Amino acid sequence: MRRWSGHCCRCLPTWNARASRSTATSSRGYRQASRRASRVSKNLGSPRQLGELLFDQLKLPGGKRTKNGQWETRAGLLDDLAANEELPEDARKLINTMLEWRQLSKLKSTYTDALPLHVNAQSARIHTSYALAATTTGRLASTDPNLQNIPVRTKEGREIRTAFIAEKGAQLISADYSQIELRVLAHMADIPQLKKAFADGLDIHAMTASETRRRAKAINFGIIYGISAFGLANQLGISRQEAGEYIATYFKRFPGIRDYMETTKKFAHDHGYVETVFGRRVHYPEINTKNPSMRGFLERAAINAPIQGSAADIIRRAMVRMPSALESAGLAHTTMLLQVHDELIFEAREAEIATALPLVQKVMEQAPEPIVKFSVPIHVDAKAASNWEAAH
DNA sequence: CGAACGGGCCAC
DNA sequence: AAACGTGGCCCGTTCG
Structure with missing residues (x-):
């Protein structure tokens, strides 16, 4: 039994249709156009065909094969290739175009196109499912859709985050543990x-x-x-x-x-x-394999598990205590929405934000207690804004 | 036609 | 031999 059956998480903020509307050409259309324009008939969206073009036909140096014998075309490898000034200008340009296409088509297919399909007609929100016992270390896993891998690294990616917005009269609070695993x-x-x-x-x-x-x-x-x-x-x-x-x-x-x-x-x-710091065990029965x-x-994995697993325990403890803590503080319109490993996202009515911020911070920072008294400070940064990108 | 897999890539 | 941990999703490809 992998999935926690029954309930999804609480509601996600409404999807901002304006921000999510895509004006980009469909990937299929793009590929057809590039095929027509190219002398070689290739679907460069396919890693195999891109690899064959770069390393079999153009004979570019530095090709490596995957374990199945395909040419590797990872971004890191293409980056190195494009940086090589010995290569023909048009080859480098092609590679850079492909890198850009990869990045944008990833964002479009996985997020911009897919997420609106998950908007629930009744709630007008996106609801994810959390699997509570799916990972070896004790982390949660989020599916259908996965809301634990919404882009944040690039400028274009962050645009997607701005589409997660709070209800009118409310804001989103993002509260995240600072460098929790190192602590x-x-x-x-x-x-x-x-x-x-x-x-x-x-x-x-x-x-x-x-x-x-x-x-x-x-x-x-x-x-x-x-x-x-x-x-x-x-x-x-x-x-x-x-x-x-x-x-x-x-x-x-x-x-x-x-x-x-x-x-x-x-x-x-x-x-x-x-064992995690709370004594929860993570089993590796095959670790003595030859x-x-x-x-x-x-x-x-066994070296990482106590660290990652302890951090997972800490945020779970905070999550378990959070609803009653909010209620006791009289915050009837502040709701825990999402967990992203070291971050909790809430939606709070504007009138409650000033109280909610220090409260969620306190619950999260004190989560190890009274079982474990940490010998380093646990620090949580919390911030409110109208959308997820701005709150993060 | 769908299932399974590999390659790739998004997050923490 | 592989080479840095935990996940999930998309696409292309192959297989039954």
């Missing part, structure tokens, strides 16, 4: 330098910075995910050796993290499970 790590692994940094309100990403903020962030996340020099090198486009030096520097700066990861790994091998790649994969 969980600092607490669970008991890293003095990391705990002090959070206690002092320092910017961890800036602190990690051996070079740029982008690299610092990648390392911080990499640590949580069970990093390897290879993976970090891949992501940052640096040499394996350089990546290895970053990791070594990180481990030196925060002594105890490497030990913690090794201890967690050993615990997983000895017991076949790991298959090296599977073993490595399970080890990284």
Whole structure:
């Protein structure tokens, strides 16, 4: 039984039809037009055909194959290709056009076209379903539609967020845990330098910075995910050796993290499970497999699970307490709408916003108590605005 | 025709 | 051998 049967989440704000109306050409139309205009007859929307054009016909350098023998055409790879000044201008231009087309067609097909089809006729809102026991770590999963992956990274993507609006006379509140997984790590692994940094309100990403903020962030996340020099090198486009030096520097700066990861790994091998900070178990019965790649994969998952799982426990505790907390505070017109892993979204009548903001912040920040007293501060940022993009 | 799968990519 | 964790959805392709 994967799905929590019966109910969807509470209502989502109304979909803003104005913002969601698309004026773009249909993808089919675009492809037909580009096929006519091209000397080679290809559907470049198909990764296979794009790969064949770039690497079989045009013989561009740097081609890699996927495990099934297809040419890889990931954005990261195409980025590198287009950056190569040795390549013919028209090839680079084609690649950049394809990257742009990929980005826009992704947004159109997955969000702009699809989301309006989910608007409920009665409520005039989009309702998602949350699966409560679908992930190994204890996170929720959102489906039909997934409202936990609404774009935010790019300017064009954020346009989609602006379409999630509050009722007239109300606003949306977005309240999100600040760097919750790094704080969980600092607490669970008991890293003095990391705990002090959070206690002092320092910017961890800036602190990690051996070079740029982008690299610092990648390392911080990499640590949580069970990093390897290879993976970090891949992501940052640096040499394996350089990546290895970053990791070594990180481990030196925060002594105890490497030990913690090794201890967690050993615990997983000895017991076949790991635990969140609240004692909830995440089982890895196959972790002692002799298959090296599977073993490595399970080890990284087992290192990540207590961190990701503890953060999932914390926000669940906040969610369980939230309705009664709102009611006790007399906030009858403030409603919890959505959960996005480290963020809760509410709709609140304007008259209630000033009270709701500090209340939801408090419930979220105190969620570990009284079971666990965190040795680092848990911090929540909360903000109200008329649409999701502005509130975030 | 639908199911299953791979590739790709959106989020945290 | 793979190489950074957790998910879900879309498209193209293949298969029955």
